[in-house]
Amino acid sequence: MAFEGLADKLQNVFRKLTGKGKLSEADIKVAMREVKLALLEADVNFLVVKKFIKSVSEKAVGQTVLESLTPGQEVIRIVRDEMTQLLGGSLSDIKIASNPPTVILMAGLQGAGKTTMCGKLGKYFLKKGKTPMLVACDIYRPAAIQQLKVVGEQAGVPVFEMGQEKPYKIYQAALKEARKNGNDMLILDTAGRLHIDEEMMAELKRLRDEAQPTETLLVIDAMTGQDAVNAAKAFNEEVELTGVILTKVDGDTRGGAALSVREVTGKPIKFVGVGEKLTDIELFHPDRMTSRILGM
Amino acid sequence: AAFTRVDEDLLEELEETLILCDMGVPTTEKVIAQLRDRIKEERIREPEEVRRALAEIIRQLVEYDAPEEKYPKIILIVGVNGVGKTTSIGKIAHVYKEEGKSVLLAAADTFRAAAAEQLTVWSKRADVPIVKYGEGHDPAAVVYDAIDSAKHRGTDVVICDTAGRLHNKKNLMNELDKISRVIDREYPEAERETYLVLDATTGQNAISQAKEFAGVSRITGIILTKLDGTAKGGIVCAIKEELGIPVKYIGVGEGIDDLQRFQPEEFAKALLD
Ligand SMILES: Nc1nc2c(ncn2[C@@H]2O[C@H](COP(=O)(O)OP(=O)(O)OP(=O)(O)O)[C@@H](O)[C@H]2O)c(=O)[nH]1
């Protein structure tokens, strides 16, 4: 599972810190270098790491820490607090519109796992008594509509499509259909796009403006490296995200992208994808994740 | 200062650049150590020259001698989920087709929703035939049939798509091993290639991917996709350094022409841009 490698490394650093008794400024410097390496190996963005280390170091070399009877514990507490903040507080579920339908817009880079996640969310909310409908707004990828149809069928959720029509028009028609059939949730699948592709980003924005989604979610691959922040920042600026979904967490990645994306967008991670099956979806608990990473 | 100097600040800045390209700490440190040696040995004084020397070191790290192409050839395409395997197959088929070779595609991703339909669209775009079964069939059987068909038709190049799979999933890796054995057993006369497809946005996990896939089948090259974004794919430097696996092609878009042969010099320059 993701994050385990990072957890191992950090706990190693902590063990050394608590094993020492008294700590000097030099000890803390060594420990901070190790934390920095662990975070970089986990793919946390370099600039995020620098900021994190600076903030922890400043607090850790303060009088109260160095003079404390258990300085190691103090340093660990500081790292833990900063990490908890980085991962963003408590659970945040999908918002449900007071005036249905709830509209969820899925966006992200190519191959991140958007279409699969549409099916997972559809199934998830169907079980919660909602009547979701998937909307095929990826008009480019070969067989994208067919893929969504298969996924919808597996989930037991209807799929609305209009072939290669403009996404905002597909949305308009889907809304009418939803009103007619009493669907209280629309989940919009969109084409994967690069954050620097102006035309494609404009298309997404047009769809966002039309749909006024309850949730605009960035779907991001947990294996993403340093570039995660660039994509996340650009999507957030263009369509104002309300949250993030992290996919492929069932891999052995250390998952630093999660920390970076959270830091640069300030938006919570709401769900994680933990496999290819439609039931492989979990709510994201930042506090539990922090505990797991820090071994508490 | 009024004059520029080669100092620690410059080296630190370059180190940062490499980390931000996903080269990873160990390889970055090795590369920077080499750079220090060269600066000393060659008495480099100008920052521009330092950059050039660094690009040169990276170029040497990633370059390799491409063996001559032989036919018939069978190419197995592997990689984790969503990296661009199926799309790259469409592009490679197009490359060979343009060179006048006959090509056959094997739709051995029988798992993902609409995977065969997706590859069928690419087979039409590239104007090459495809062997496919329905969803849920044994992928090794598809490959078996494709080989059989290629032998009869005298096809130059067979390209096998496979389902995306995470390298830490044992049963899925075993399935790949089975496909790989079918190729070895049924088509020994063909030149065998296995390409690992890596997404340029991937971070340090790509090393683990390369190791695990190489454990199943000897990887003869990497296809580095999505280089048309802002990610630089620096992790391939670490993979070359640690595992000796070279990059063969790069993907620079979603169109059929968006595949290029890997150019070490251009790649090195782009990393430092
Ligand atoms: N292991 C694993 N695979 C996943 C997960 N989520 C999606 N996938 C796989 O990732 C690949 C890409 O998923 P898609 O849903 O097609 O991704 P997408 O973002 O819609 O892709 P584009 O539409 O091409 O941009 C597929 O092989 C999925 O089965 C996950 O949580 N774990």
Ligand SMILES: Nc1nc2c(ncn2[C@@H]2O[C@H](COP(=O)(O)OP(=O)(O)OP(=O)(O)O)[C@@H](O)[C@H]2O)c(=O)[nH]1
């Ligand atoms: N921008 C860009 N997108 C690419 C490139 N190569 C592939 N893609 C896109 O990435 C997404 C995934 O590509 P696929 O070919 O389906 O990937 P895959 O590895 O076969 O995926 P699975 O079979 O689900 O594991 C699609 O949206 C492609 O259009 C590339 O070089 N650049």
Ligand SMILES: [K+]
């Ligand atoms: K990806």
Ligand SMILES: [Mg+2]
């Ligand atoms: Mg999709």
Ligand SMILES: [Mg+2]
């Ligand atoms: Mg595929």
